[in-house]
Amino acid sequence: MVSEMRTAPGPHGTHGGDVAGEPERDTTLVVVTGVSGGGRSTVARALENVGFYVVDNLPQALMLDMAELALRAGGAARRTAMVLDVRSRAFSTDLAEAIRALKERGFSPQVVFVDADDEVLIRRFESVRRSHPLQGDGRLADGIAVERGLLEEARDLADVIIDTSHLNVNQLRSRVEELFGGEDARRLRVTVLSFGFKYGLPPDADYVMDARFLPNPYWVPELREHTGRDRDVSRYVLDQPGAVGFVATYARLIGETAPGFEREGKRYLTVAVGCTGGKHRSVAIAEELAEQLRELRLSAHAHHRDLGRE
Structure with a gap:
């Protein structure tokens, strides 16, 4: 079993009309608990x-x-998740009361309980050479048993139970994102960042494109004071031999690899496009690449690190 969904308000709550129901229209609360x-x-x-x-x-x-x-x-902060640890004092006695207090104030918290088989938990603790927080001088199995007793009420209160016994980290993450993220939140977001090599490489770049093989508009007097955002400069850059293919090749590469990045949990991708000063060629290429990525139905925008720096 991957997860069990119980009858409860959805992660965004239901809308109330009185004073007590006011908060839930603006606030999404998730309470996360479960076994260590x-x-x-x-x-x-x-x-x-x-x-x-x-x-x-x-x-x-x-x-x-x-x-x-x-x-x-x-x-x-209107989308807040509270993660509860069994080591919190009085965990076994006041979680239900805390949930009731939230509901009385008009919130609709959704309780997520994360569970796994004892054998799996033991293997996980042994693999990282950690003791269970409640085992004391006993065995791992003893600590797990004590914790299950303390968590019985919390499990009964859960709206969502996720059994992670047969899930790897990426699968668990995807399951949570399916439950609470929505399609847009799980999409890879691409920043196409123009920069000037003379100011250094962007340290967060995942891909680096070098546009210095193209003629520099700086040496064209009527274009020198303009930037790659201007139509005449953009046309000059993109009309150069190899420019269109250069952009199209990277657009295809990013389009092909984006699903893999999403599966591996990467949510932000930075594609850096460099020229000498970050004013003409890199800016024009970055704008065009971002446009082509949007045509491939990727979430992409252009940002220009060094524009105006000279």
């Missing part, structure tokens, strides 16, 4: 990937305060 070694950290990172503000190891006593803070803060 089950994959809580991976779930937290996946939620961050799809735009959640994630608070790790939050005591239940602070859940309502955190939810109301998120409501007041607005912006990205």
